[in-house]
Amino acid sequence: xxxxxxxxxxxxxxxxxxxxxxxxxxxxxxxxxxxxxxxxxxxxxxxxxxxxxxxxxxxxxxxxxxxxxxxxxxxxxxxxxxxxxxxxxxxxxxxxxxxxxxxxxxxxxxxxxxxxxxxxxxxxxxxxxxxxxxxxxxxxxxxxxxxxxxxxxxxxxxxxxxxxxxxxxxxxxxxxxxxxxxxxx
Numbered sequence: 001x002x003x004x005x006x007x008x009x010x011x012x013x014x015x016x017x018x019x020x021x022x023x024x025x026x027x028x029x030x031x032x033x034x035x036x037x038x039x040x041x042x043x044x045x046x047x048x049x050x051x052x053x054x055x056x057x058x059x060x061x062x063x064x065x066x067x068x069x070x071x072x073x074x075x076x077x078x079x080x081x082x083x084x085x086x087x088x089x090x091x092x093x094x095x096x097x098x099x100x101x102x103x104x105x106x107x108x109x110x111x112x113x114x115x116x117x118x119x120x121x122x123x124x125x126x127x128x129x130x131x132x133x134x135x136x137x138x139x140x141x142x143x144x145x146x147x148x149x150x151x152x153x154x155x156x157x158x159x160x161x162x163x164x165x166x167x168x169x170x171x172x173x174x175x176x177x178x179x180x181x182x183x184x185x
Contacts, residue, residue: 001037001179002066003030003045004059006085006109009052016048023047025163026084029106032176033082040184042074052086059090067097080179085109085134085162088125092142095121102182104175107162109134112141123152124178126171128160153178 007022016023026045034043048062063081070079078101083091088108095103095118104124123146127139136156143154157170164171 001030001033001041001043001080001082001183002063002070003033003043004063004081004083004087004090005045005048006083006087007048007051008086009050009054014050014052016051018047021163022085025165026082026087028168029082029084029172029175032172033179036176036180037184041180042070044070053089059086060094063090063094064097067094067099071099078183080104080183082106082175082179083108084164088134089114092116092118092123092146095123102179104178105139106164106171106175107131107134107160108139108142110138110142112138114142115145117149118146119149121150122178122182123150124174125152125154126157126174127154128157128162128164128167128171130159131162133162 003026005023005026030043046066079099080102081091082104084106088105089110091103093116102122125143127136143152146152160167
């Protein structure tokens, strides 16, 4: 499984720090999936090459690079993508890559016209209704578009905010169950 962090661009800094909150927010999810996999899942966290979503490079480029390294290390084993915010968008847009079996997007920061051919790859979108950073209406629109070509479940977390902290379990538990089911089930 490949875990993808979020994090907006900043005019004063383009580098990503392993200590930034958007990166650290994905540690509990990675740990939870690793525990649930009971030693049968390799869980890797990607640290993006730059912050945000640039015009020259995007987190999708980083995901494709990481998938290549995973293939070199593990061969043709299936991979699940789990991303939050911009990482959720990257997971959705890179989910058509060879070897990807399933995609989870947590409060994905998407544009309404985002689209990818994820045919045959089940998708779970978990989104808080109180997210003021990544509008849930955009996620609904993208989920409906993706659902024309693959199975998509949109699970709304009433009162859940962008950081997923107050209701973390309502984001982490379905993401974990989904990945374990589709990679090990």
